[in-house]
Each structure stands twice: as structure tokens, then as C-alpha cells.
Amino acid sequence: MSATTLSHFAVHTMTNKPWSLARCCDAYARAGFGGISVWRNVIEPIGVAEAARIVRSSGLKVPALVRGGFFPALDSTTRDKAIDENKRCIDEAAAIGAEMVVLVVGAVVGMPLAEARKQVAEGIGRCLDHAEKSRVKLAIEPLHPMYAADRSCINRMREARLVCEELRSPWLGIACDVYHVWWDPDLADEIALAGAQQTLFGFHVCDWRPNTRDLLNDRGLMGEGCIDIKTIRSWVERAGFNGLNEVEVFSTERWALDQDGYLRQIADACARHV
Amino acid sequence: MSATTLSHFAVHTMTNKPWSLARCCDAYARAGFGGISVWRNVIEPIGVAEAARIVRSSGLKVPALVRGGFFPALDSTTRDKAIDENKRCIDEAAAIGAEMVVLVVGAVVGMPLAEARKQVAEGIGRCLDHAEKSRVKLAIEPLHPMYAADRSCINRMREARLVCEELRSPWLGIACDVYHVWWDPDLADEIALAGAQQTLFGFHVCDWRPNTRDLLNDRGLMGEGCIDIKTIRSWVERAGFNGLNEVEVFSTERWALDQDGYLRQIADACARHV
Secondary structure (H helix, E strand, C coil), rough: CCCCCCHHEEEEEHCCCCCHHHHHHHHHHHHCCCEEEEHHHHCCCHHHHHHHHHHEEEEEEEEHHHHEEECCCCCCHHHHHHHHHHHHHHHHHHHHCCCEEEEEEEECCCHHHHHHHHHHHHHHHHHHHHHHHCCEEEECCCHHHCCCCEECCCHHHHHHHHHHHHHHCCCEEEEEEHHCCCCCCCCHHHHHHHCHHHHHHEECCCCCCCCCCCEEEEECCCCCCCHHHHHHHHHHHHHCCCCCCCEEEEHHHCCCCHHHHHHHHHHHHHHHHH | CCCCCCCHEEEEEHHHHHCCHHHHHHHHHHHHHCEEEEEEEHHCCCCCCHHHHHHHHHHCCCCEEEEECCCCCCCCCCCCCHHHHHHHHHHHHHHCCCCCEEEEEEEECCCCCHHHHHHHHHHHHHHHHHHHHHHHEEECCCHHHCCCCEECCCCHHHHHHHHHHCCCCCCCCEEEHHHHHHCCCCCHHHHHHHHHHCEEEEEEEEEECCCCCCCCCCCEECCCCCCCCCHHHHHHHHHHCCCCEEEEEEHHHHHHHCCHHHHHHHHHHHHHHH
């Protein structure tokens, strides 16, 4: 596969945060992107039935609904609530025709990361039947270690793999986002392993800006940072991945721009830097 | 060893950035701290001879001069300059009686991390004779992955260990800073290995604030973040480490405070949370 055409790319709605779901669908389809990954915040104001109608009529593929997860908690009531919420997530994904739910697995300040990872595996395990029945995959997204305090106790491909190996389901895999894992010395090996284990469900692209100004919302557009995206993409494809490349950029700076012009920049960055 | 008394702690001068070296020495000694780790910025305005006089007359131990490193570069002239600079660093460390030079090893935007790590090993190798002659140890400090773009291509204890294993010198080891490595699932094992290999030269403490506001200067004081410092310290001591616990907090918020009152907070945090 060569991802030189936009049809091999999907855009995450959060990339164009100022836009509604309808506006995203319309703009992405007209620009020639092949897909859209839908964040729940754009479903919330219109409801899932209307969201499903908009997405399905756009003709776009839907790699992912974003996001489920946040399994660990200090008490079982909160953990149970997280399971319910994740099942609702799976239902929404099925409704809009999303291939997978991306899981930001969670972490709790004061809880040892090893314990949090145990609770994550347990929580995912409790959702797998529902995922299978709904024909929706679950993809663990390892998050950068700078999010280990309260967002994700899984910070490398390796820890995501260990959960997959423990639960062994064709419905459970990994979403590999270059932003989170580019620094990992084991990245090439882990991508190859995920390919061999058929758990490489998603591939997200953006860039890491040197002198990043904010831990959450200062991602770079592909090509303006230090990540060798083309090389990582070659590993992912050698591992057998043939899904869409998902563009996921959180950027306060970019959200302030005219989003139509910005989408043209995104399309250009996809063609030149991925 | 029990680090419940301040004499088992050293403070990095950068922790009290507004203070001169003389002010730091005076305040740390009067407060009962056992040592001081000296950043080069406080030496620069007074010169190394005067700095050595001040530090030596304080009676404080000096675990570290901070910092050498920054070895990788795109051309050999720049790499040669880095070697010269690191040798000057070693000379300064010897002059002030510092046990080690802490190495922030460097990284170059656009250079693959694996290549940068090769250049780091080569650069350190070129400094080891000078270190041995000067009786000054070199300690690789793995930096958090969020600094992989341009500050350090060594982001886990493991990669620091690989360089130590390659160069095998009693003058080369590792400075373990909880801020950088607390999230690493291999941390306990790597600390034990460093102990067995006698490369555990330094132990730095501070804390990771949930909702960190800045990538550089928003570290927490011990106890106000999510790092289980007591547990990590128990691993370090089980591995045979018996040096001073070094307090190293970069905090714009704290630098704006009255530093005398802040130092009392630091002393309290050492007693209660390390």
C-alpha cells in the first residue's frame, strides 16, 4: 500500500475541534479523505441516531470512535460505572459503523501503575463479550509517559501487548500513535510483534514539536516535528497493517485558524510527510 | 541507611535558582543538609577558584556538578567541541570536590535516536580517561521521554545501562531521577541491575504533579505529586546505594517564593515523603 493519496487517510474530528460532525464529514469527504474517526464530543449535542445518519451518508470509512477506557478506580462502584460507559461507547461505535473503539485506559493518582494495569486488563475483559456481539474492536492506545499520572498506565506498546496476550481475543488490539511511542527504543520490534499477533488495529499520525509548549494541546502537524513518520509507517506496513492512517492533531494554535485552510495544510502534510 | 535526617540529603542549587552559590552553601549547611549539588550557572559569575573556596569551606559534601553531556551533533567539529566542554566540566567538578558530573546526554532534532545513542557512547568514551585521571565519576541521567526531541536520547535506565555495559568503566554509571523514570515498568529491575553492576551513582528526588503545566519548570516538591518515592528509594537502597538523596526541583512557581521559607518546606518534604 502507498498512502500517497488522501483516500488512505482518515481525520479525527478533534483535529478540527471547532467543527461539528456534519461539517467534518462534509469537508473530509469533499477534500478526498477516505475516512473519519469520531470523537464522542461531536456526537453528544446531536445524539447517536443523527450522528449515525450523518456519518453513514458521508460515504466515509470510520476507523474509530474515540474514546473509551478509564478503567482503574479506587472503588468497585466506579469501576462498574466505567464498564457501563464503555459498553455505551461500543454501542455508539456500532451505530455509526466504527471499526473500533480507541481505549485511553486510565490511571489513578496514588495507585501503583502495576495495579492500575491489572484493573485495566480486568475492565477490558469485562467488555469483550459486548464488543464481539457488537462486532466492534477494542484498541488499546499506549499514551506517552507524560500522561502516566492520571490518563494512562499503559505507556509503551509492550504493556499494551501484555494485556492483549493475557486476554487473547480477535476483538482486542492496539492503536499505535506516533506521538506517544516514537521515542521507544523497542518500537520497531513491538510493531512487528503486533503484526505477527494480528493486534495492530490503528495507526495515528501527527508530530512532536521540539520545545513543546503544552502537554496536551501542542501537537505538531506531520513534518513540523522530530518524528520520522515515514520510517514508522514502513514498519507498520511491513507488519501487515493496511488500515487508514488517522490524522489526530490537538493544537490550540491550529484550532484558532480558519479550519478550511488548515484542512488543506493537513492534506498537504499527509501527502508529503507520512 | 535511613534518610530521615537531613544530613542524608543534598540540594541542587537550581532548586533555589534565585540564590548565589554562597547563599546556597550557607543556607543548606545551616539547615542541616548534608550536601550540595552545584549547577554550572552559579559557578560562571564567580569563577571556579572562588566557587571551590566557597563550597569547600561550607563543609558540605558535593555529590554532583550539573551538567555535562550534549554529545550528539551533525558534524564532527561540534562533537569535538562537546568533548572539550565535558573535559572542562570534569575539571570544574574536581576543583569543587564533586564526586560526579551528571550527563544530560543530548539529542538532535532529525537524527535517529539510535544514531544519537551511538554518538553518546562514543563521546563518553572519549572523556573517560580524563574522568579517571581527575578522579571524577560520570553519571548518565536518563531523561523523561518528553525530552527525547532535543535534550536526551537516553530515556530509560535500560539505555543508560547499555552504554555502561559497552564502555565498562568504574568511572561511568547512572544518576536515577524519579521524575524521569517513575513511570517505567522496568524500573525496579533496572535499579537492581544497576546495583549489581555498581553503576548506581546518584539518586534524585522531586515529584510529578498531575496536570503538569510546563514541560520544564513545573516539578513538584516531594509529596505533592504521584511518584511513590519511598518505594523507589527502598529499591535504590536494596541495590546498595548509600549516597545522598539529591533534591532537584525546577519550579517557576517555587522560584518566585521567599527561598528561606521554601527551603524549610523542602526540609519538611525530605523528612516526610522520601
